[in-house]
Amino acid sequence: MAKVAPFLVHHVTPSPSLQLHFSPRNASLQFHARHSTTSVRCAVATPTSNTPITNPTGSQGEDLFNFDRYMASKAVTVNDALDHALPLVQPERLSESMRYSLLAGGKRVRPMLAIAACEMVGGDEAAATPVACAVEMVHTMSLIHDDLPCMDDDDLRRGCPTNHVAFSVSTALLAGDALLSLSFEHIARGCAEHGVPADRALRAVAELANAVGTGGLAAGQVVDLASEGADVGLATLEYIHIHKTARLLEAAAVCGAIVGGACEEDIESIRRYARYVGLLFQVVDDVLDVTQTSEQLGKTAGKDLATDKTTYPKLMGVDGARAYAAELVASAEAELDRFDHARTEPLRHLARFIAYRQN
């Protein structure tokens, strides 16, 4: 039924030689951003012995580039911009519900991808912020909908009751819908305000729209739901995750590159980088589900096992999934070799951050 993306086929068998064991880096960071009505707390967790894959170089702290500081500064920018993008308006129940999930302190990985890609190709943070926020709005919508009783039926997200538990199923559904439409409005208005040429804004809208619908989230979710209880193989699993997870990360990076004025070759390298990172994200997510607690994850842990869901650890074993993740980091970083090395630091570190994250 489903096809594995051609450029990923050679990764299906993980290489045992990549199962390296070095000390993980030991860095942690917490920061708070105070918003008009909502307190947002984001944390970069300190790796523990349950690290999904270990960092073979430990290099995140060794060079001059400080990824923790970069990430914290971008998250503050994005949280402030999201706060301003979504004021409390009438009817308050709808915007409260949207703000509840949007400002609930996610890792902001997708916005950071957009901004870092834009900066790597010579654009600036301000130009990328509207698309970065738009992608986070889409991501938040997908989380709200994913948690609904008709989908995953979850009651814990980012350590808090899910949107439909805190509000109601109908309000959560509408909050998701409203976030989706706000995302496109935000690109149109925000790009114009920041002097992003209209043709770039239009291209970013098309890229993001494709990642939401038949080219991404909705397609992946449909195949995922249809696969429940079935004996799913690696090709279908890869299809689901490339669409459900990787495509939105890809759109984030590509939209950042587009508004930053990248050439076609650079956009395509960034697309491949982000797709590897997106798949990596899901492989790590699957490993975390079986190695971390609900408290550490801020969502229900062990759910994949409990529901007998097909995951990378189930198909490859936990060590096999870790080795596959290590290969994906290497492939992602290789896509950055064509760019000036210093400018690639944020995206290289971001790939490693996703690989070694704890939640």
Ligand code: GRG
């Ligand atoms: C309504 C058109 C339409 C589409 C929605 C529900 C759905 C279709 C798709 C589900 C997509 C989904 C929830 C995929 C999982 C992606 C994923 C790994 C989420 C976790 O991302 P993190 O770890 O979360 O970045 P935080 O909380 O840090 O933002």
